[in-house]
Amino acid sequence: MNQNSNRAWLYLLPSVLLLVVFLIYPLIDVFIYSAEEGYNFASQTHSGVGTYNYSYVLHDPYFLQALKNTFILVIITVPVSTGIALLISAMLSSIRPLRQLYQTVYFLPYVTNTLAVGLVFMVLFQKTEYTDGLVNLMLQWFGGETVDFIDGPYWAKMFVLCFYTIWVVMPFKILVLTSALASVNPDYYRAARVDGTPKLRIFTKITLPMIAPMIVYLVITGFIGAFKAYSDAVALFGTDLNAAGMNTIVGYVYDMLYGDSGGYPSYASAAAIILFVIVLTITCINLLVSKRQLEN
Amino acid sequence: MEVKLKNITKRFPGRGRKEERETVAVKDLSFDVPDGTLVGLLGPSGCGKTTTLNLICGLENPTDGRIFFGEEDVTDLPPELRGVGMVFQNYALYPHLTVLQNILFPLENLKGKNRLSKKEMNDRAMEAARLVQIEGLLERKPKELSGGQQQRVAIARALVKMPRVLLLDEPLSNLDARLRLQTREEICKIQKKTGITTLFVTHDQEEAMSISDRIVVMRDGVLMQEGKPQQVYDDPVNLFVAKFLGTPPINVFEAEVKDEVLYFSEQPVLEVKNVKDQPVWAGVRPEGFVPGKDGPVICELDRVEVLGRDISVVCRHAACQAENVRAIINSEHELESGLGKVSFSLKPEKVFLFGRGDEERIPFGASCVSDSGN
Ligand SMILES: Nc1ncnc2c1ncn2[C@@H]1O[C@H](COP(=O)(O)OP(=O)(O)OP(=O)(O)O)[C@@H](O)[C@H]1O
Ligand SMILES: [Mg+2]
Numbered sequence: 001m002n003q004n005s006n007r008a009w010l011y012l013l014p015s016v017l018l019l020v021v022f023l024i025y026p027l028i029d030v031f032i033y034s035a036e037e038g039y040n041f042a043s044q045t046h047s048g049v050g051t052y053n054y055s056y057v058l059h060d061p062y063f064l065q066a067l068k069n070t071f072i073l074v075i076i077t078v079p080v081s082t083g084i085a086l087l088i089s090a091m092l093s094s095i096r097p098l099r100q101l102y103q104t105v106y107f108l109p110y111v112t113n114t115l116a117v118g119l120v121f122m123v124l125f126q127k128t129e130y131t132d133g134l135v136n137l138m139l140q141w142f143g144g145e146t147v148d149f150i151d152g153p154y155w156a157k158m159f160v161l162c163f164y165t166i167w168v169v170m171p172f173k174i175l176v177l178t179s180a181l182a183s184v185n186p187d188y189y190r191a192a193r194v195d196g197t198p199k200l201r202i203f204t205k206i207t208l209p210m211i212a213p214m215i216v217y218l219v220i221t222g223f224i225g226a227f228k229a230y231s232d233a234v235a236l237f238g239t240d241l242n243a244a245g246m247n248t249i250v251g252y253v254y255d256m257l258y259g260d261s262g263g264y265p266s267y268a269s270a271a272a273i274i275l276f277v278i279v280l281t282i283t284c285i286n287l288l289v290s291k292r293q294l295e296n
Numbered sequence: 297m298e299v300k301l302k303n304i305t306k307r308f309p310g311r312g313r314k315e316e317r318e319t320v321a322v323k324d325l326s327f328d329v330p331d332g333t334l335v336g337l338l339g340p341s342g343c344g345k346t347t348t349l350n351l352i353c354g355l356e357n358p359t360d361g362r363i364f365f366g367e368e369d370v371t372d373l374p375p376e377l378r379g380v381g382m383v384f385q386n387y388a389l390y391p392h393l394t395v396l397q398n399i400l401f402p403l404e405n406l407k408g409k410n411r412l413s414k415k416e417m418n419d420r421a422m423e424a425a426r427l428v429q430i431e432g433l434l435e436r437k438p439k440e441l442s443g444g445q446q447q448r449v450a451i452a453r454a455l456v457k458m459p460r461v462l463l464l465d466e467p468l469s470n471l472d473a474r475l476r477l478q479t480r481e482e483i484c485k486i487q488k489k490t491g492i493t494t495l496f497v498t499h500d501q502e503e504a505m506s507i508s509d510r511i512v513v514m515r516d517g518v519l520m521q522e523g524k525p526q527q528v529y530d531d532p533v534n535l536f537v538a539k540f541l542g543t544p545p546i547n548v549f550e551a552e553v554k555d556e557v558l559y560f561s562e563q564p565v566l567e568v569k570n571v572k573d574q575p576v577w578a579g580v581r582p583e584g585f586v587p588g589k590d591g592p593v594i595c596e597l598d599r600v601e602v603l604g605r606d607i608s609v610v611c612r613h614a615a616c617q618a619e620n621v622r623a624i625i626n627s628e629h630e631l632e633s634g635l636g637k638v639s640f641s642l643k644p645e646k647v648f649l650f651g652r653g654d655e656e657r658i659p660f661g662a663s664c665v666s667d668s669g670n
Contacts, residue, residue: 195402196376
């Protein structure tokens with residue numbers, strides 16, 4: 001028995017080594033940075049150990065703004081994108097003709113460069129001296145007021161960011177959900193039909209529980225992905241996100257390291273650790289809740 | 297509720313390339329399932345048994361023909377209005393629901409005037425569970441049950457809505473031999489107790505013969521023969537049915553009829569009246585051999601298997617199609633096997649003649665040729 005487990009560890013050694021070198025060590029390192037007060041980049045010295053970096057970050061209005069933005073983004077995009085993806089996949093799997101074509105169309109955004117997509121979104125939403133942008137033209141058409149979605153009010157910018165994020169994460173979710181739906185044994189549906197089960201009840205009582213593990217997977221990875229959002233915001237609002245008021249936590253970390261006002265690895269590390277704790281907590285809650293749900 | 301199929305044809309369109317032709321899964325099929333009986337639908341894999349069940353329960357629509365439940369034409373009714381219970385080949389129990397929830401599922405679908413209260417539903421579910429003896433398992437998930445228990449849950453789920461017709465698609469194929477014996481008796485018992493008209497699909501002829509009131513034999517979507525099991529066994533209409541029924545299977549000989557006498561390899565074995573001179577297939581049931589010194593059928597003895605009450609004689613004959621001839625004889629018979637040879641005479645009622653071309657049955661009137669002793 002013991003010899004067996006020794007051998008198992010031996011086999012695991014390469015991957016454990018990789019994990020330690022590239023994941024555990026950097027994490028510990030970041031944690032150490034975040035605790036070193038008065039760190040001097042040039043001399044690589046610090047004056048003490050404590051929680052000052054955390055308290056600085058937590059009182060920094062830019063960080064609070066980034067925190068708020070990130071939370072709004074997460075809370076809106078994860079449920080909405082999962083829900084829409086579920087709807088689209090359910091429709092995709094119930095049609096037969098041209099299914100392949102639709103699937104390809106829905107998957108296209110996944111293989112498209114996100115920055116290029118961001119540019120297209122900018123063109124669609126931005127209001128310049130020359131044009132109001134396509135979306136505003138449509139708004140006018142329906143008798144609404146024009147809004148500058150890129151440089152205008154906060155809610156408009158947030159709307160575009162959420163819209164864009166949902167659009168970008170959708171294809172992957174649709175891909176996962178359509179294959180999950182396809183893997184449900186059709187005999188369950190046949191049995192349900194013989195028993196005269198209404199369509200909606202089939203969906204909620206049979207389909208959903210059957211693909212629940214996949215939905216849980218999508219929600220958890222969705223949360224993590226949305227918490228780490230950064231490039232989406234850059235694609236839409238440029239690199240000076242603090243000025244646009246659209247920064248995210250990861251953006252804040254980046255700015256603290258390399259931005260125009262950067263050069264503070266301690267603050268960046270503290271912010272990164274805060275993000276890590278948030279994601280860890282949320283993921284644990286997710287897992288616990290979904291485990292209880294799946295067991296019932 | 298009597299089920300009547302009238303000239304049912306089901307074609308599935310060919311897929312993809314145009315050259316691939318459509319499949320005719322069921323062809324001009326007509327048979328009845330009399331009210332309150334258990335009928336076994338029997339045939340080799342791919343002969344259209346599942347398709348036939350799907351047509352009866354409404355999951356598929358026939359290309360041609362009508363289906364009646366009693367006097368009512370149900371051909372165009374959707375499954376939920378037909379009142380059938382179906383047990384699927386793999387049971388299709390919802391894995392995320394408990395046994396009780398599975399059994400309740402069909403009841404919760406009832407709407408309008410058929411709607412049941414919680415208590416009525418529970419009572420009905422308990423009754424169904426009691427019928428198949430799974431009262432102790434109600435809180436378990438399907439994956440925590442054995443194959444036989446799952447099968448009983450599936451039957452309970454099909455019975456709980458009190459269907460007019462119960463359809464079972466190879467319900468025993470996932471069980472081991474012993475459980476299979478036990479469960480098939482249980483199915484028979486449940487059917488007798490409830491009196492529900494039941495159609496039961498299997499490719500195992502023994503299973504069908506043992507519990508069915510009637511059997512229907514199919515091949516390539518076409519009905520071969522229909523009737524009481526014993527009657528079909530004793531009077532097969534063609535070589536296929538004769539070969540398909542019976543364990544051990546019938547022995548088929550390449551034979552010839554000359555002057556109203558049946559010859560195996562130039563050896564006269566049986567008088568067959570009113571048969572024209574022609575080459576034929578002669579099928580002899582294993583129990584159709586009577587050992588005797590002067591028997592006209594002389595075989596080389598291979599081995600003797602003692603089965604207890606009977607003995608099974610495995611031997612070889614040049615005219616036999618298969619490698620071995622297998623005869624089942626009463627163990628009281630003395631088996632004389634001088635020089636590794638055994639000789640048998642034939643019981644005429646256990647011998648069937650079939651045309652070489654169409655393999656249809658050729659009737660004959662018989663008396664034995666050289667069977668003076670018995
Ligand atoms: N949906 C379908 N589309 C096309 N062909 C089909 C379809 N369903 C069945 N078939 C064909 O119809 C024929 C009969 O199939 P069926 O499933 O009824 O056979 P079966 O008797 O139940 O066989 P088994 O004992 O293996 O279950 C087969 O040749 C099969 O390929
Ligand atoms: Mg089948």
